[in-house]
Amino acid sequence: MAMTRINIDEPRWDQSTYIGRARHFFTTTNPANLFCSASELEWARTTVTKYRNGEVVDLPEDVLWRAKHVYDSAFHPDTGEKMMLIGRMSAQVPMNMTITGCMLSFYKTTPAVVFWQWINQSFNAVVNYTNRSGDSPITVKQLGTSYVLATGGALITALGLNSLVKSMPPLVGRLVPFTAVAAANCVNIPMMRMKEWREVGLALQTSDGSSLGVASKKAAVEGVAMVTVSRIGMAVPSCVLPPLLMNSLEKKGVLRRMPWIGAPLQVLLCGICLTFATPACCALFPQKAAISVDRLEPEIQAKIRAMENPPTVVYYNKGL
Template sequence: MAEPADYPPFQLGKPRFEQTSFYGRFRHFLDIIDPRTLFVSESRLKEAVQLLEDYKHGTLPPGVTNKELWGAQKIKQAIIHPDTNETIFMPFRMSGYIPFGTPIWLNQSHNACVNYANRNASKPSPTSKFIQGYLGAVISAVSIAVGLNVLIQRANKFTPATRLLIQRFVPFPAVASANICNVVLMRHTELEEGIDVLDNNGNIVGSSRVAAKHALLETALTRVVLPMPILVLPPIIMSVLEKTSLLRSRPRMILPVQSLVCLAAFGLALPLAISLFPQMSEIETSQLEPEIAMATSSKTVVYNKGL
């Protein structure tokens, strides 16, 4: 029986979907954030890793399909960090971002832990720096959000109608700014020490601070885009749904329906945002430090952007 077209010939370490297009990256990251991977057992994870090892060494059991191999790699990529090869704590995986990051009182703390757990980890980072970054990220994030709201409330030059209009737009700059602070503070050691860059054969060429800046910039941009669908779509959708006879006759259903709409928007926003850039990003060696450019004949190198 022929395999589905969705499962091309397996390539170890390569994405199942084309990464040069936004749609390909979108489908790839839908796999990465699939919440079903949160419930993969330890034994199933070991089976998936072993299957990939068997493929690598040419000792696959007979009858193993491309679908099974891609499924095994999906499990590994969702659970195991690509730099450390260690299992990421379940709530801090990208697949845990939506179910564990939705409660507002947990959001920025959870963001900090997700940013740290899914950083480029090619260089060791002491626990003390994580704690410093965590405290700085959460304090700055909450301060920005609260500060902007207080500023609007105290601005006497706005009419009540104008103040109400501005308040509707405050959540976006507040959340976006807080997210940027969170990423930068949780991953600032990358800027100090650099991150590994690899040639076309996967060999480490050197440690680059320039690549680290690109990695953090790309990740920060995804965190700016992330709140957009969450803050824009639910009000539009609810304004339509609230006019339906179902919600008019059952006003108690408005809150649970709104919660479901917000959760759906949150679920859509994450893969859309992180699909802006490939996880393994490419950069020209001419843009990097001279010692790295001299250490390889490759015109471009790649680095793990983190998620």
């Protein structure tokens, strides 16, 4: 019996609802996809390619979606090339839980702060490079500038605050890494996408996905702002909740009796937090964001209103 064809190039769940977006990103960031074998990845690639080419793929719908999700977890959406392991979205939780847990554990000495902030921004650079756009790739200069500025911003924030909070309660010192991560995100993301909000803008579409043939810098500014908020939101649970718990354990003398437990416990806690915070914060804003025509640049407004049956609201891909 022939299966009704489905559109595997759109998410499986309704993206107009928060729950639908969250289910989509829980699947996208699932760390279990890292353990897919080479043969399973090749099966997923072959299945998706055949289905997109209109060939008959005799698989149940759930299995077809499984192939699509495995494919998305490992292959670049524009180029189709297999991405490096630690740069994949499915590596976000295990990599970030290790790095964040160590940043929270080793925050008191300058060498430790420098090392772990550098490791964090190096990982971010790998992720940004791995997931770069195939149509508008990140240049080496842009990547390097963003990397240097984000690393510098994180270090200045962390080391500067560490020197200021020495006389404050221990909990304040434990929260310094979060402030440094937030500061780095505020530099890194706008820098990586500078070309969009300064030069080319983001392509605008109608509600049904039809291109309007124009791009808006104001839409790009909004998109970058939403992504920055989402990234900072992802860091809140893993950078705030473990320090609260560790501060409580320190007051009760647990860390004094078992000093070895600090780093492993914080890594574990970060993993639990990030497992839920990563997809939950990716889903905060719709991927296909809306903007009123009245809020666009005057010249873009004029072009849209000159069209037949001009829309009052247009849409754009905000990025991740």
